[in-house]
Amino acid sequence: MKNINFNFRIPRLRCYSKINSISTTFFANSKITNFTFSNLKKAEMSSGIPLNPAELWRPKDISNTEMEKFRFVVNEKFNVNLENYHQLWKWSTDNISDFWATVWDYTNIIHSAPYEQVVDSKPMNEIPTWFSSAKLNFAQNLMWCRDKNKTAIISAGEGRPIKKISYHDLYDQVRSMAAAMRRAGVKKNDRISGYISNCPEAVIAMLASASIGAIWSSASPDFGISGVLDRFSQIRPKILFSTNSVIYNGKKIDILPKLKVIVENLEKESLEKVIVVPFNNSISFDLSSIPLATSWNDFLNNYSVVGSSSDEIDFEQLPFDHPLYILFSSGTTGKPKCLVHRAGGVLIQHKKEHIFHANMSSNDVFFYYTTTGWMMWNWLVSGLTTGCAIVLYDGSPFKPSSSILWELSDQIGIILSTGSPLKPESFNFVYDSIQKDVLLGSITGGTDLCSLFAGLNVTLPVYCGEIQAICLGMKIEAWDGEDKPVYAKPADLVCTKPFPCMPIYFYNDDHKNSKYMSAYFSNYSSVWYHGDYVWINPNTGGVVMLGRSDGTLNPGGVRFGSAEIYNIVENFSEIQDSLVVGQKVGDDERIVLFLKMNEGIKFNDDLVLRIRSKIRNQLSPRHVPSFILPIADIPHTVTGKKVEVAVKRIISGEKVAPSSSLVNPESLELYYNIPQLKSKI
Template sequence: MLWKPAHPENTNMERFRTFVEKKHHVSLGNYEGLWKWSVTEHEQFWADVWEFCGIKSSVGYEQILEKGVPMNKIPKWFMGARLNFAENMLVRSDDHVALIGAGEGEALTRITYAQLHEHVRACAAAMRKLGVTAGDRIAGYLPNCPETVIIFLAAVSIGAIWSSTSPDFGTTGVLERFTQIKPKILFSVNAVMYNGKAHDHLEKLTEVVNGLEGLEKVVIVPFVDRPFDAASIRHGETFAEFLKNDDGRKLEFEQLPFDHPLAILFSSGTTGKPKCIVHSAGGVLIQHLKEHVIHGDLSEKDVYFYYTTTGWMMWNWLISGLAAGATIVLYDGSPFKPTPARLWNLVDELNITVFGTSAKYIQSLQESRLTPIITHKLTHLRTIYSTGSPLKPESFDYVYTHIKKDLLLGSITGGTDIVSLFAGHNAALPVYRGEIQCRCLGMAIESWDDSGKNITNDAGDLVCTKPFPVMPVYFWNDPNNEKYHSAYFARFPGVWYHGDFVYVNAKTGGVTMLGRSDGTLNPAGVRFGSAELYNILDEFPQLADTLVVGQKRGEDERVILFCKMKEGEVFDDKIVERIKTAIRTRLSARHVPAVIMPIADIPHTVNGKKVEVAVKRIISGETVIPSGTLVNPDSLKLYYNLPELQDPGVHL
């Protein structure tokens, strides 16, 4: 155990447990009892979350869950209810700070809830004047800044459907997404700042606009203070010109069904066009309130930061902090400029209480030997969130030794598919080294073996056996739900298969992520996750990056390890033997890769995730078309026809 809460009885989790016990005359005892009740009595549980978190609706629900509809047929939730997502984000309209915009420079932008309400009103009025109605798609090719939040809330106040990508996306990646959903208005910027330099964005924007059909307006926010010609873009105008359409009308929140689409997010699409995942306003709202308010104790007292881009689902998770009345911090730029301590300087300057980031960022801090526990005060910091990839045990040690001893380190996991969490943080529970604290309330997740048997204390596929409100309502351009069914319900019919390989600890209730199931290694029938190897490989200072994948060989497969060496380091037999010895000693002989070889580059998505499946397919004999989500798509060419992996005796 690395940390435990001093007063768990004062957490919202314990308040919620008491609320449930009194309301239903049950004795649940502890979190495990509450979790079991939440997935057994799942309809009543979600109704209790609605009540406890105070969801605002103009019409209450008549029925919690559609009767007689199996999980794989996507049952409706909270039938009869009418609400608006933006209204629940803007419940308050006072002088409490809602947004703080920050970047690599020292300048900060502060917007109160009252000001945010007025900005959203003006933007929504302009949209309505231009004919935007419920169901229209509004797209953002935008950085993580206050204007993006304003535009998002304005769009969803009308019932328009939001979708966004960040300026670091290449034009191919953007067009692969937006050509499928055909937005009515596209919002973007003139330029962005990164690594201390201004980068013009209009050339990329021009290419995207020219590739989109049905666009009626392109609105350009002057994000960087430099002259530009909005008229040079087809249908282009400045944000100021757009706001001249504001006719002064009041902000009206369209009252819509619980399952009305809120946003379209996209699968990573690393080997083809990304799937367009449509999430409901009600589902996202109730799920995020549960995670922020009940699991995380988020309130108006908090200053909540997450290092994210608008192209990652964590942006949506960050914005929902407004529903708790918190102040949210929007950061755009490099986290290491002008100094590697930039974000920790912000923690002190803004009194940040909740700090979210990626496992990769924490590892980078570790490699840079930063010690915020010495160099910074971090007085108000109480929670650190980590996601994007499994947080290795050594990173847990680093946080508690070199950042702060008394805080909750919440390793969390979920995904774009549910724009939320399956397992994550809990302010009322201790933190154990290398483990996600718990399975989240209402999420009936289990670890299954190949036969569909629930197993604990052993690795298996992450499944969810009961429906939950934030299941996607559908995929765009998938009228018969064939892609939807194939994505989640083909592996175990009738049960949500998430594609993660996990281990559930029966003693602590914690969860360990072992990698993606589609990238699960399976030599000679022994299944294990790539994360087990990465945890060891990350300790080798000679390695700049690594990739572990399986190569099909007839009915079997063998494990291949690709090593990208740091500059000045040499790949030779000595490093190979050291790697083999470490893996054999720390894990087992079965975990040792069959082939360990050098490679010039490792493919990553723009969100920093290693691209295992595409490489697995390539080295197993397939041809893969790289997606625009890859930050280095040419790297895939390195993996074709590698002589070290050719075996004339085996047909691939």
């Protein structure tokens, strides 16, 4: 099941995965009325993307979904007659303040002080303030349930039995950790970091930090030393949480040697305490060589509140825009940028997505296969705000067998998900081989917003290869170099109206927010430029993700995304992985396709001819690569993204320093001095 990205919606289940896609913005009923049939056919032929994809699933009854209930509330409250989701979406983006105020009320956000204004009048590139004067606490909104008989966390993983934690016990453990952290000197705005596996202690530490008003940031233990230091050295944490070891792919991996080097570097800055979780008792837990280190239990015991009888957490009441998380960009072209996300923005956005779009409730089990180094971990943990049970899985999804996650689903009532862009063939696989009566949804968003631009929708059909809908309140369009939307044509993904989960700033940016402005407002000054390349289907409202804009292919002035090539190439059984990039040649560029062959398979001319023919017939002659070459390895980031931009720069004659975010940085050396690519650079 390589390269499958699942987001299932069936009773008692929520499973999600990341796919960068987006949905259309302009429906009155179901189709664009001013887009002619001839234009549609021309667009379909030029892009190779079907305008009438197969319908794979349709909801039977949507009347009792939260999305429909919300639509009725809006109709009654504002005296409008919105008949379907597309009209509701349009209203939500035309009436930003009314929409978000209604979400605030409908989702029961716990707060101690009311807001005075939903959003101010500042333009998008000046980073508007949201819900002014409101006071709330993010952690409090995730721990409203304290039922002893209701499961909050199901922890599972390679080499470990399933463990369940009730909402009552989760609250109690967060209370103890928060009290200990306060006594250790942690206060609001302090940075707390986790170099930690996907375990309950990670969630407990994050919630304890949020209850105080400290700012949480995390990295997965699969990050190398430089990758961790590139991130944490920029934010200077006061406390670092870690695990002593992990198990992955059947191997027990000792984390302490890496942790020692990391701590020795961080203690020169602001680090005061290192708290280590004994994740694997078969690995040494000798902390004597690690400065500032203590065990999880010793920290709780040493900083416990003697004689305290309070069963309540002291939730710090904070502004809506108070910092909650620092997330990091992939850093493929330099040190990762430190994106600071506001507590209220993450909260209201995740509530909207989980409650309305996923129809999630306290009866559900919610799983996403992720690590703590990916924003999907933060998204997963926010499922607690619905009262559901979240599943934390740590380890390989294929050990001890390739069916381990299926076995897990049998035991606790979930279905697996993995994380790479969902191709049309993968949609077909799910409906042909897994289950026909299932909502298979894909989502798009990212670290930049710690949430979604578009995703699943329980009230709409699923079409093969497409995202179902743009999320409510997100004014998404596709722009092609001009300040207006285009349809049925590859273009840049932009968001044209403010949204509450925009980062409030980049940590260590200058007073002009130069890095922030460069990241999102340098291409189009007045709207958010996300850096993705998309194709909007005016028939269905779906959108196909075509890759990153900075990796867009542009031979002879014809722009298209790398995903179009991958969707074809990766159906060849001989190929394990691939990478397609543009190489600059004078004022033009030519397409170069690199192939990593499966073990025991040799690269050959017949394969090249078949690939060229398939691309020409299914896409166009313009899509056919100038060169198709074998390569020993394909560079990926630790979150599984193909590193197109760095390779593009290398084969275009630049020297590129390997980023700490690459899982295999040595692979970049393979792309220098390739004889076939030396001509006419």
